[in-house]
Amino acid sequence: MSYRIVLIPGDGIGPEVTSAARRVVDAAGLDIQWEEHLAGQTALEKLGTPLPEATLAAVRGANASLKGPTATPSGTGFRSVNVELRQKLQLYANYRPAKSLPGVPSRYENVDLIVVRENTEGLYSGLEHEVVPGVVESLRIVTETASERIARFAFETARRQGRKRVTCAHKANILKLSDGLFLRTCRRVAGEFSDIQFDDSIIDATAMKLVLNPHSFDVMVMENLFGDIISDLTAGLVGGLGLTPSANVGKGLAVFEAVHGTAPDIAGKGKANPTAVILSAVLMLRYLNEKAAADRIENAVREVFTRGEVRTGDLGGKATTVEFVESVLAAMH
Numbered sequence: 643m644s645y646r647i648v649l650i651p652g653d654g655i656g657p658e659v660t661s662a663a664r665r666v667v668d669a670a671g672l673d674i675q676w677e678e679h680l681a682g683q684t685a686l687e688k689l690g691t692p693l694p695e696a697t698l699a700a701v702r703g704a705n706a707s708l709k710g711p712t713a714t715p716s717g718t719g720f721r722s723v724n725v726e727l728r729q730k731l732q733l734y735a736n737y738r739p740a741k742s743l744p745g746v747p748s749r750y751e752n753v754d755l756i757v758v759r760e761n762t763e764g765l766y767s768g769l770e771h772e773v774v775p776g777v778v779e780s781l782r783i784v785t786e787t788a789s790e791r792i793a794r795f796a797f798e799t800a801r802r803q804g805r806k807r808v809t810c811a812h813k814a815n816i817l818k819l820s821d822g823l824f825l826r827t828c829r830r831v832a833g834e835f836s837d838i839q840f841d842d843s844i845i846d847a848t849a850m851k852l853v854l855n856p857h858s859f860d861v862m863v864m865e866n867l868f869g870d871i872i873s874d875l876t877a878g879l880v881g882g883l884g885l886t887p888s889a890n891v892g893k894g895l896a897v898f899e900a901v902h903g904t905a906p907d908i909a910g911k912g913k914a915n916p917t918a919v920i921l922s923a924v925l926m927l928r929y930l931n932e933k934a935a936a937d938r939i940e941n942a943v944r945e946v947f948t949r950g951e952v953r954t955g956d957l958g959g960k961a962t963t964v965e966f967v968e969s970v971l972a973a974m975h
């Protein structure tokens with residue numbers, strides 16, 4: 643089968659790590675037509691807008707998209723391209739697995755959990771206003787419709803992957819209306835999945851439990867901001883942001899990207915770890931039902947880490963992005 647894949651290089655280390663991932667995907671021997679489109683600061687500078695209509699149209703028309711990180715100015719400037727993209731294309735589910743890699747130094751071994759983050763509302767609805775000078779308000783939107791579809795995504799993911807339990811992490815003890823609705827909706831959807839256990843955990847205690855015993859979680863589902871923070875925490879549990887992939891999934895559409903950002907401190911130096919984007923490409927191939935190609939790439943990445951000879955700076959090594967990719971390519975049997 644032939645695929646049309648949109649590649650968004652993004653900003654900072656984005657072009658370095660996405661071109662690395664593209665080389666690895668190409669080596670898997672599938673029939674892929676890559677289409678490059680701009681987004682982020684680079685698009686603003688070249689095309690006058692951070693999220694061009696042509697990029698949105700291309701993502702809508704593609705079989706899937708692979709995206710590099712895009713920069714968002716803090717406290718001023720344009721709205722996050724990621725938030726816009728997720729909202730405009732209704733990429734409502736953010737799937738973020740955290741799985742230990744062999745030989746990677748981290749606090750725990752054999753971590754294997756999934757964070758499912760609601761991707762379209764909560765505080766990321768972007769509804770902020772100044773009530774009077776010196777007082778601002780940000781609206782945290784929670785709807786039953788979005789809560790239900792993300793809960794269903796979490797349970798369907800658990801079932802498809804043979805997982806045993808879904809945990810809803812929330813703050814319904816304090817946010818009785820908004821998180822109360824989210825938790826109640828998750829409970830209701832749980833009733834349709836009698837083969838999967840369900841429990842819930844207050845978000846602050848969840849953070850502590852994850853640090854003390856990450857093995858006590860399986861699939862976790864939560865609203866947007868909690869999922870953003872907790873998935874960086876779970877990335878830290880398995881070796882850091884250079885390693886963790888993600889998928890933004892909607893109805894018939896999906897955009898795959900690393901959890902990490904543009905890493906301005908190392909951009910342009912050829913030092914970035916491309917693993918997170920390569921593993922995001924692996925998630926993309928699984929989404930396209932290209933299991934053999936996905937397994938081949940994932941096994942090659944695991945083999946490189948098991949050997950432990952080639953590592954980028956974030957993992958204490960000296961290898962460049964290109965050297966790491968060359969060793970993954972060499973390990974693809």
Ligand code: NAD
Nearest residue numbers: 711712713714883884901902903904905907908914915956
């Ligand atoms: P960041 O993830 O870019 O960097 C945090 C730290 O992790 C830095 O020290 C960086 O060097 C390191 N790091 C990240 N990825 C790495 C990799 N592949 N290899 C080695 N080290 C890596 O987070 P930040 O500094 O908070 O954000 C920088 C910019 O990225 C901001 O403009 C932010 O808005 C944007 N951002 C974009 C996305 C996205 O596009 N999905 C996600 C997060 C942040």
